[in-house]
Amino acid sequence: MMEIKSEIISRQAIKPSIPTPPELKTFKLSLLDQISPSFHGNMTFFYPASNVTTIVSVADDFSEKSKRLQESISKTLSLFYPLAGRLQDSATIDCNDDGAFFVESKVNIQLSKFLTQPDFNLIMDHFMTTSELSTGAMFIVRFTSFTCGGVAMSLSTNHKLTDLAALVTLLRSWTSVSRGLSDDPVTITPDFMGEKFLAPRDELSATSASLNISSEKFVLNRFVFSASKIEELKAQVEQEFQKQMQSYPSRVEVVLALLWKCAVVTKKQKTGLFTPSVLFQAVNLRKRMSPPLPDTAMGNFIWPFMVVAWEEKDLELKEMVIRMRKSFNEFNNTKANTFRGAGAPLAMMGALKERAEFLKNNRNIDVFKCSSWCKFPLYDTDFGWGKPIWHVSVNKMSSNTIALADTPSRDGIEALLTLDDEEMALFEQNEELLKYAIINPSIYA
Secondary structure, three states, X not given: OOOOOEEEEEEEEEOOOOOOOHHHOEEEOOHHHHOOOOOEEEEEEEEOXXXXXXXXXHHHHHHHHHHHXXXXXXXXXXHOHHHXXXXXXXXXXXXXXXXXXXXXXXXXXXXXXXXXXXXXXXXXXXXXXOHHHHOOOOEEEEEEEOOXXXXXXXXXXXXXXXXXXXXXXXXXXXXXXXXXXXXXXXXOOOEEOHHHHOOXXXXXXXXXXXXXXXXXXXXXXXXXXXXXXXXXXXXXXXXXXXXXXXXXXOHHHHHHHHHHHHHHHHHHHHHOOOOOEEEEEEXXXXXXXXXXXXXXXXXXXXXXXXXXXXXXXXHOHHHHHHHHHHHHHHHHHXXXXXXXXXXXXXXXXXXXXXXXXXXXXOOOOEEEEEEEOOOOOHHHOOOOOOOOOEEEOOOOOOOOEEEEEEOOOOOOEEEEEEEEHHHHHHHXXXXXXXXXXXXXXOOOO
């Protein structure tokens, strides 16, 4: 593990440039937001150095970028005004303009050295700021300078108001303001649908869904699949998939199927017994409702569908990919649109009950959760000094998770996987996995 020291330069609150009008002071979340757990999701972007040559110019360059970020946050908060407030209960934001929390820091290494082999514990310790230190802020930024002039921008927002698609809307608007395009007619503006979409339930107002933060020791690692290896995986399943589904498997489906299969095999290696496994995969509901919701809808418009591997024979790769697609199609055709309109509250509460019953009746089943950020334009996050060389979201809460993202070249996939430490040691030696994936390579590879 590399040596690294960080130093906090400053901490401050950043308030909206235009105060929130009195009639908008109380914002009611939707039922989907209400039942979502209250925690901060994170994303860290790494940017190479500008044309700076001396320590003085590195410091000046960082100071100039920091000032630009702070001013653009202030302007952006006027559009995204609930993010400048504080969560009052599971369904209400007090839009009091207390503001975002902004931290400046510096580290004593070069960006290129850090990205040669990214260390996720160091990212957590030196580039992210915990919500506990931010006096309840819903929008937290830590901006960090490397000795070479490269920078890291870590963004953390409360999940009550931002799923990944909403975070992308925030980033597109914020970067537009930061680049000086705020008067451009195509500037992205958010749709705060909240209770207008689906009103929260009074009987649930005191509590959010619980988030089971894992007490076990788990580790996170990164597995990178090149475009050519993904094509090899597709070739294994394509013939049977086309025959049954009359379409082609996606790169996300084949990579996810392999990772899930290898994780289930690893658990059997550890215990000596095969255990049934369920995979919950998050779906963006915006385009799957009729009529569709705008991409700029702020809040949680995601829901998981599930796929189950009851027996070892269910782990055959082509079988897993076909069953993933069938479950996805069934969810789209039967469930997604029931979460809209007059019957939505009953449909949603019924779906929650159904999931709880399934888990109660199958207490020994291994549960995996997956989300995909592929095709989201995260590599377009340009504040005025160019696009990031890499971005990452570090999971510090639970094991058995899989997050998929585009590689910087955008044609491969990198997977961030959490397992307990003993299982990860076995997983990293899985021969089938290693045919296709490289473990945490250099970002420059």
